[in-house]
Amino acid sequence: MVNQDPTNPSHALFDQFVQSQTCKEVQRTFSELCHHLQLDPRDYQSFYTKLKERLNYWKAKALWIKLDKRAQHQDYQQGKVCAKTKCLVLGAGPCGLRTAIELALLGAQVVVLEKRDSFSRNNVLHLWPYTIYDLRGLAAKKFYGKFCTGALDHISIRQLQLILLKVSLLLGVEVHTGVEFKGWMAELFPDDHPAGKFQFDVFISAGGGRFVPDGFRWKELRGKLAIGITCNFINHHSAAEAQVAEISGVARIYNQKFFQDLLTEKGIDLENIVYYKDATHYFVMTAKKKSLLKMGVIKQDFSDANQLLGQANVDQDALLRYAHGAAHFSTGHRLPNMQFALNHAGQPDVAMFDFTCMHRAENASLVRERKGKKLLMGLVGDCLVEPFWPLGTGIARGFLAAFDTAWMVRSWGKGKPHLEVVAERESIYQLLSQTTPENINKNYSAFSIDPATRYQHVNLNSIKANQLQHLVPMCVHGPDSVGAFEELLKWCQQHTAGYDRVKVKDLTQSWRSGLALCALINTFRPHLIDMSSLKESDSVHNNQLAFSLLEGELGIPPIISASDMATKEQIDKLSMVLYLTQIHDAFNERTP
Numbered sequence: 001m002v003n004q005d006p007t008n009p010s011h012a013l014f015d016q017f018v019q020s021q022t023c024k025e026v027q028r029t030f031s032e033l034c035h036h037l038q039l040d041p042r043d044y045q046s047f048y049t050k051l052k053e054r055l056n057y058w059k060a061k062a063l064w065i066k067l068d069k070r071a072q073h074q075d076y077q078q079g080k081v082c083a084k085t086k087c088l089v090l091g092a093g094p095c096g097l098r099t100a101i102e103l104a105l106l107g108a109q110v111v112v113l114e115k116r117d118s119f120s121r122n123n124v125l126h127l128w129p130y131t132i133y134d135l136r137g138l139a140a141k142k143f144y145g146k147f148c149t150g151a152l153d154h155i156s157i158r159q160l161q162l163i164l165l166k167v168s169l170l171l172g173v174e175v176h177t178g179v180e181f182k183g184w185m186a187e188l189f190p191d192d193h194p195a196g197k198f199q200f201d202v203f204i205s206a207g208g209g210r211f212v213p214d215g216f217r218w219k220e221l222r223g224k225l226a227i228g229i230t231c232n233f234i235n236h237h238s239a240a241e242a243q244v245a246e247i248s249g250v251a252r253i254y255n256q257k258f259f260q261d262l263l264t265e266k267g268i269d270l271e272n273i274v275y276y277k278d279a280t281h282y283f284v285m286t287a288k289k290k291s292l293l294k295m296g297v298i299k300q301d302f303s304d305a306n307q308l309l310g311q312a313n314v315d316q317d318a319l320l321r322y323a324h325g326a327a328h329f330s331t332g333h334r335l336p337n338m339q340f341a342l343n344h345a346g347q348p349d350v351a352m353f354d355f356t357c358m359h360r361a362e363n364a365s366l367v368r369e370r371k372g373k374k375l376l377m378g379l380v381g382d383c384l385v386e387p388f389w390p391l392g393t394g395i396a397r398g399f400l401a402a403f404d405t406a407w408m409v410r411s412w413g414k415g416k417p418h419l420e421v422v423a424e425r426e427s428i429y430q431l432l433s434q435t436t437p438e439n440i441n442k443n444y445s446a447f448s449i450d451p452a453t454r455y456q457h458v459n460l461n462s463i464k465a466n467q468l469q470h471l472v473p474m475c476v477h478g479p480d481s482v483g484a485f486e487e488l489l490k491w492c493q494q495h496t497a498g499y500d501r502v503k504v505k506d507l508t509q510s511w512r513s514g515l516a517l518c519a520l521i522n523t524f525r526p527h528l529i530d531m532s533s534l535k536e537s538d539s540v541h542n543n544q545l546a547f548s549l550l551e552g553e554l555g556i557p558p559i560i561s562a563s564d565m566a567t568k569e570q571i572d573k574l575s576m577v578l579y580l581t582q583i584h585d586a587f588n589e590r591t592p
């Protein structure tokens with residue numbers, strides 16, 4: 001490590017921070033730097049300014065120039081626009097961290113929770129040009145000198161996370177690793193974690209995959225069976241390895257001979273393959289089921305993809321041979337000494353996954369009441385729209401959603417009415433899945449959180465507030481939530497009156513046996529339930545019946561499981577309000 005000024009240890013600490021290569025090291029060096037400069041990282045409003053003042057070091061200055069340029073954008077109104085907003089971001093994946101940075105630039109207090117305590121994903125991501133431009137603007141090259149040099153347009157997930165983590169910390173974001181968000185009832189694990197005390201009014205889920213908090217609904221897009229395989233080999237950085245050309249994507253339709261030869265020589269049948277050289281030699285491919293069965297990778301054929309690719313049905317050694325064979329062949333047998341890199345569990349970094357179904361959240365935002373306060377919720381990254389890896393849409397659309405979400409929080413911070421905030425966010429969300437590298441605006445230097453700078457045709461009012469009342473429950477439409485609760489209760493009482501064994505006195509306990517829900521359904525759809533067949537003691541069955549009917553008939557997903565509803569010590573009032581409001585709205589809308 002080079003210390004430019006041996007009399008000033010903060011320079012050495014800064015260098016160590018910038019060059020840190022693990023999540024833990026980043027956090028440790030950052031905390032040492034803060035300690036040395038007598039800075040409190042929780043002082044989010046002035047942390048960055050004080051850091052700049054106290055760290056008088058030319059290398060740091062080069063970084064400030066980059067970050068200042070971004071921070072000075074008019075959209076952030078000098079970090080004042082969200083000065084009173086407190087945001088909790090779930091997940092320190094690339095999209096959670098990218099969102100956290102924007103929220104910090106808006107002046108919000110931002111806390112990120114991450115359940116893992118290390119960044120270990122070797123997989124390499126192809127980046128769209130605008131994301132490369134964006135990351136350069138955040139000084140990516142200062143943290144990772146090799147960032148997209150020359151024609152390179154990819155980066156490993158862990159390296160991307162490291163860059164974004166460093167920027168987040170410098171901008172005053174509080175990042176807690178090794179802490180899991182367990183949902184609104186259980187909150188955090190460990191349950192005594194100090195972050196549990198954080199009072200926030202914005203909650204952003206960037207939990208990846210299918211981590212979607214209560215209240216959001218999924219849509220599933222099912223294609224034909226698609227099986228992906230990723231594998232990583234150690235990069236020894238030898239001259240021979242340097243000579244092997246990357247494969248930025250070769251698909252069967254464009255190179256029949258390549259795939260035919262692979263099949264003849266190795267018995268491996270692929271649809272496509274990509275190879276990137278990064279910290280590892282990374283390969284990703286789509287394999288045909290028939291050849292996986294023939295090569296003994298998949299033991300038995302099942303129509304259900306979960307069973308087909310379940311651990312018990314996969315021969316791990318055969319999978320390693322398959323992946324190795326494909327990698328070896330596709331690089332013309334020129335990669336020497338091919339040893340698998342290890343994953344977080346210390347096993348060869350090879351994974352097989354199903355991407356037959358793509359999930360997409362129906363909505364990107366909603367408002368609910370929590371602990372008597374209004375809470376704006378949003379989704380970003382994979383938990384908003386699952387990407388299709390062959391198109392490399394993960395980071396590109398993930399970052400777009402991060403900016404759109406920051407724009408939403410900005411409106412929230414400015415005090416815009418809640419329904420309008422959500423309506424604007426949903427209008428912008430309509431554009432996301434259609435975005436391609438070709439149709440996105442090309443003036444990357446003008447990109448900001450303002451959607452008009454990025455999308456070609458933005459209509460912020462394409463979705464009207466009155467179409468979204470189900471996302472902003474009655475209780476938060478207006479200032480009088482007590483009045484709204486009473487109104488809802490009155491409506492429930494009115495439509496369950498006269499039913500035997502049903503007495504709705506409140507919005508929680510009265511619903512436990514499931515009979516009140518069944519009665520409500522019976523009032524509006526008498527043919528669906530035979531009330532006389534229901535037993536009060538059979539509460540799990542009654543709740544399950546009501547939940548299934550409400551989901552099937554009205555598209556309203558359950559808020560908790562039938563058994564939790566029947567047995568849990570406390571039923572969450574706000575979840576029930578949200579649920580009953582949706583039922584109220586659906587029946588009122590659909591009943592002539």
Ligand code: FAD
Pocket residue numbers: 090091092093094095096097113114115116123124125126127157179180181182206207208209211228230284380381382383387389390391392393394395396398
């Ligand atoms: P993630 O990276 O999944 O991060 C979510 C984080 O949330 C994780 O760190 C997780 O630990 C944390 N978390 C989850 N639940 C909790 C909880 N309850 N409490 C606390 N923390 C929690 N994208 C591209 O752009 N280009 C590509 O070339 C590309 N190739 C791909 C190839 C493959 C094979 C696959 C599978 C994906 C590919 N992607 C690609 C997609 C890309 O990996 C994702 O889009 C990206 O990682 C998503 O980032 P994210 O932040 O939304 O989620």
